[in-house]
Amino acid sequence: MNNxxxxxSIEQAEIGREMHAxxxxxxxxxxxxxxxxxxxxxxxxxxxxxxxxxxIPTGTPVFDWIVPKEWNIRDAYVKNMAGKRVIDxxxxxxxxxSYSVPVRATLSLAELKEHLYSLPDHPDWxxxxxxxxQENWGFCLSHHDLMKMKDDRYEVCIDSSLEPGHLTYGEHxxxxxxxxxIILSCHLCHxxxxxxxxxxxxxxxxxAKELGTHPRRYSYRILFIPGTIGSITWLxxxxxxxxxxxHGLVAACTGDPGKMTYKKSRRGNAEIDRVVAHVLKHSGQDxxxxxFFPYGYDERQYNSPGFNLPVGCFMRTPHGQYPQYHTSxxxxxxxxPECLVDSFRKYLSVLQVLEDNRTYLNLNPKCxxxxxxxxxxxxxxxxxETGFDQMALLWVLNLSDGSHSLLDIADRAxxxxxxxxxxxxxxRAQGLLGLSCDQGTGGGR
Numbered sequence: 001m002n003n004x005x006x007x008x009s010i011e012q013a014e015i016g017r018e019m020h021a022x023x024x025x026x027x028x029x030x031x032x033x034x035x036x037x038x039x040x041x042x043x044x045x046x047x048x049x050x051x052x053x054x055x056i057p058t059g060t061p062v063f064d065w066i067v068p069k070e071w072n073i074r075d076a077y078v079k080n081m082a083g084k085r086v087i088d089x090x091x092x093x094x095x096x097x098s099y100s101v102p103v104r105a106t107l108s109l110a111e112l113k114e115h116l117y118s119l120p121d122h123p124d125w126x127x128x129x130x131x132x133x134q135e136n137w138g139f140c141l142s143h144h145d146l147m148k149m150k151d152d153r154y155e156v157c158i159d160s161s162l163e164p165g166h167l168t169y170g171e172h173x174x175x176x177x178x179x180x181x182i183i184l185s186c187h188l189c190h191x192x193x194x195x196x197x198x199x200x201x202x203x204x205x206x207x208a209k210e211l212g213t214h215p216r217r218y219s220y221r222i223l224f225i226p227g228t229i230g231s232i233t234w235l236x237x238x239x240x241x242x243x244x245x246x247h248g249l250v251a252a253c254t255g256d257p258g259k260m261t262y263k264k265s266r267r268g269n270a271e272i273d274r275v276v277a278h279v280l281k282h283s284g285q286d287x288x289x290x291x292f293f294p295y296g297y298d299e300r301q302y303n304s305p306g307f308n309l310p311v312g313c314f315m316r317t318p319h320g321q322y323p324q325y326h327t328s329x330x331x332x333x334x335x336x337p338e339c340l341v342d343s344f345r346k347y348l349s350v351l352q353v354l355e356d357n358r359t360y361l362n363l364n365p366k367c368x369x370x371x372x373x374x375x376x377x378x379x380x381x382x383x384x385e386t387g388f389d390q391m392a393l394l395w396v397l398n399l400s401d402g403s404h405s406l407l408d409i410a411d412r413a414x415x416x417x418x419x420x421x422x423x424x425x426x427x428r429a430q431g432l433l434g435l436s437c438d439q440g441t442g443g444g445r
Contacts, residue, residue, distance in 0.1 A: 012345070013337065015344065016336075019255075019341070020202075020337040022048075023199060023255070023335060024332055026198050026201065027192050027332060029041055033099075033167070034068065038189065050172065057164070062232050063236050069163055073100075075157070081154075086145070086148075086154070092192065096138075097130065097136070097138035097139065099131045101135050101136065101162055103156055105155075106155055108154075109149060109154065120143050126141060132229075167233060169226065169233070172222040176219040176220065177217050177218075178217055180218055180245075181220065181221050182247045183220075183309075184207070184222045185298055186204045186252065190227075193326065193330045194255065194330050195322075195324070200253070201224065203347065207348065208222050218354065221241075228301065247271060247275075248272065249350070254339075254343035256322060257336055259286040260283075260316055261317065262277065263314075263318070264312050265309070265311055266308055271354070274407060276314060278407060279417075283346065314347065353417050356421050358405065358424075358435060359436045363434050365401070368397065369432055374432070388419040391415075395420065396427055399412065406421055
């Protein structure tokens, strides 16, 4: 699998613009954990990659949870007595608390305020609020607009439905040489919020397009799901597939200008944890690696003790650590094409290492082999074509004892993975290395 970003900055900029434009197309839709907005967004994704759509009926038991009722909304507003909409769902879908039950009433300002939410510290922003698992209703508005509301009576309308229906999710599957899988997961349940998490929806879509153009060692399963209940539902209904998952990443908040951040799997030293740390270390940019904790995005479901999957969360600025989080300020101006493409490149680099990380056996282990007679001395200078130097060859020969992977060798030697991989390929071409065992055959869903 070749890294398309070796082709130059023009292509990098173009794919960043394409992802940003796709976010702009999805941005106006009112999504929640179920409903028409979620389905419509899946339809938009399916214009880029094929998706298998799953519909799970309301009431389906999924471990300790139950698939909830389906929520849809057509309109919502608060009007003053002059008939003016002072809060209008048509201007921002964040104005309505997600999963609000239908309401038609006339209330005093004091009564209405019990259902109003604003952000005094950011008076121009509209907050994002939900009421998924308890039947309630509410409106969100800027604090400035809240302060303008006079002591009056207000007509309140939420034209929504909360009825038996379905939970929907989409899945894109790419078979590889092996049936062992890499799972890539992102949540698709937020309304007009760009970084959390349309940035990662675009990232996963374009990553799937790129992966589909290359031969693959691993099979890939890319999930577009509602947060929490989506991963719980998928795990419950797909337990037979879980043993195939060898590596995984949850994508969240991948378009903001902050540094890349990786949250480790529960295991803490899984191959995916070491690969992401390696890629970030050799990126030449600031980054952070944090230990697992049982809160956050869907990684906490994949890492629950009954599964304990090697799945980390790869993001930029973590949730709640940027002021725009869950507010109307998480808009198209907050996510940047250059940040999207940087996240894309790092994801692709991680997958490249996973694809290429093999364990070899030195076939001439008693003292160093004669490299000159095999034409390897001419490669010792580490020119730009070979991508490695003499010490990379010697490290690979010395540690290829069947128990050290190429990543093990790269980390111990302090080398970037590609240099060690290229050295291994040169040695293997000369008959000095062989795979330590059969490292995967077959495929299937």
